Amino acid sequence: MSAPLIAPLARADAGDPALAALIERGERLGVPDETFPLILARAPGYAQPLMRALIVSHADGAVDHKLKEIIRILLARRAGDAYFAGLRSKRARDAGLDEATIAAGVDDYERSTRFTEAEKWALRYADNMYLNADAIDAAFYAQLKRHYSEAQIMELGAFIAFHYGMQVFMGTLRAA
């Protein structure tokens, strides 16, 4: 990995037990590694809430974690962020998500037979959000509601928005 344009703090200098616990949770999950939170730790008070939001939106909730892992990698590719695109969730891998399925989800989910119609709508949601947001209209949400509860749609939307935003930022830092 190349050095990010803003260097992470040394772990010992982060000095926040709650942040240390979140970093350990991220390392157990595989996403993120310590680079992201230790860069954020340069801004006092920022690392802990943003790290918590990143992990909770990815690992908790009522939407399948494997699907969110594919979406996360798809978004990182769209954002041009090699750092987050290169990370992998160990939990998703242990649940059976392999690289071939990730590649199918990122490169050609529409024609792939690996995904259900519900999964394809979630992938379309992420794929269109920052490339063609106008396509996400009332009819699009009506289709999403055929497959997901409103709580799940909010979970997906918040997950997509937060991860994409952090990926764009990390992409500018050339962290990988």
Add this chain to the structure above:
Amino acid sequence: MAGDPAAIDAGFYDELRRHYSEPEIVELGAFIGFNIGYHTFFGTLKFYPMFAPDGRLVDQQESARIYGAAPVSLAGAAA
């Protein structure tokens, strides 16, 4: 960052450092990233402010008529 993130390179960060500390740059970067993500998401949900520029509480239909797709400055209305 929103329109041309590839332009934000090492030289760009060097320029930022002439004006801001590294904690301030991280604060700005995270803030901007957060807003890029959420403004687009919220935009797809088509919801509007609860208050008109003159401070009245309005329903979503009236708010949509007031704000539409164009930003309206609350500060300008109060001046």
